[in-house]
Amino acid sequence: MSKSIEVQDLNVYYSDFLAVEGVSIDIEPRSVTAFIGPSGCGKSTFLRTLNRMHEVIPGGRVEGRVLIDGDDLYGPGVDPVLVRRHVGMVFQRPNPFPTMSIRENVLAGAKLNDKRMAKSDADALVEKSLRGANLWNEVKDRLDKPGGGLSGGQQQRLCIARAIAVSPDVLLMDEPCSALDPISTFAIEELIGELKSEYTIVIVTHNMQQASRVSDKTAFFNIAGTGKPGKLIEYNDTASIFTAPSVQATEDYVSGRFG
Ligand SMILES: Nc1ncnc2c1ncn2[C@@H]1O[C@H](COP(=O)(O)OP(=O)(O)OP(=O)(O)O)[C@@H](O)[C@H]1O
Numbered sequence: 307m308s309k310s311i312e313v314q315d316l317n318v319y320y321s322d323f324l325a326v327e328g329v330s331i332d333i334e335p336r337s338v339t340a341f342i343g344p345s346g347c348g349k350s351t352f353l354r355t356l357n358r359m360h361e362v363i364p365g366g367r368v369e370g371r372v373l374i375d376g377d378d379l380y381g382p383g384v385d386p387v388l389v390r391r392h393v394g395m396v397f398q399r400p401n402p403f404p405t406m407s408i409r410e411n412v413l414a415g416a417k418l419n420d421k422r423m424a425k426s427d428a429d430a431l432v433e434k435s436l437r438g439a440n441l442w443n444e445v446k447d448r449l450d451k452p453g454g455g456l457s458g459g460q461q462q463r464l465c466i467a468r469a470i471a472v473s474p475d476v477l478l479m480d481e482p483c484s485a486l487d488p489i490s491t492f493a494i495e496e497l498i499g500e501l502k503s504e505y506t507i508v509i510v511t512h513n514m515q516q517a518s519r520v521s522d523k524t525a526f527f528n529i530a531g532t533g534k535p536g537k538l539i540e541y542n543d544t545a546s547i548f549t550a551p552s553v554q555a556t557e558d559y560v561s562g563r564f565g
């Protein structure tokens with residue numbers, strides 16, 4: 307289940323544009339890591355390299371290494387489709403299949419892995435995943451209704467249920483709460499706290515309070531100017547980043563002086 311992530315000197319390109327430069331970072335299993343930094347510094351770009359979603363974009367490529375529990379994610383013969391089943395992703399905007407039922411949404415990824423799943427197994431997986439995403443009680447009586455009929459916060463939890471239904475090793479979340487109200491945000495934050503016993507979680511957030519509430523470690527990314535590559539400036543225990551950062555730019559950012 308939960309696995310470590312080791313990134314060694316990663317450069318990330320869009321064609322000729324170097325968007326993120328020289329990132330090295332070690333992420334422990336069963337932990338929550340927050341990525342913070344000003345808009346455009348490459349947080350989403352870097353996050354997408356951790357499950358090979360970056361190369362889906364035309365011109366998207368990387369240099370350097372990403373190891374998941376020691377295995378090279380970009381090694382020869384590695385199937386990116388399989389990678390994405392082991393390293394799940396939840397996006398900023400909830401993206402359930404709107405006309406598909408809640409039940410089928412949860413099963414969407416899992417059924418790709420096991421096309422002939424017995425109904426009883428599927429039922430059990432739906433309940434387990436929805437319970438895991440803290441959504442079961444709200445939807446258990448309308449599993450056959452469309453996913454698009456849920457509130458934004460419920461849709462986001464549905465997407466989390468869909469992501470955990472395939473039993474990933476790592477869960478990447480790109481600003482999962484930015485479209486949500488405070489109550490739904492709180493529900494997702496609680497959920498992240500629970501999920502971390504089973505998954506390695508990386509979350510991008512613009513919300514400093516959220517980073518300090520949910521994460522064990524925080525990585526601050528920054529950019530020197532337009533057209534320059536984003537870089538990892540400082541990575542440490544979250545408490546240190548917020549109370550005693552060692553780099554001035556980190557201090558300026560977390561105290562709201564820029565960005
Ligand atoms: N599909 C793309 N093609 C070309 N350049 C891109 C693409 N997506 C992002 N970029 C560029 O890569 C850089 C980093 O963008 P990215 O979206 O990773 O930043 P971010 O830190 O996630 O910002 P935000 O906080 O606004 O989400 C930016 O200069 C952006 O314009």
Ligand SMILES: [Mg+2]
Nearest residue numbers: 349350351480
């Ligand atoms: Mg982003």
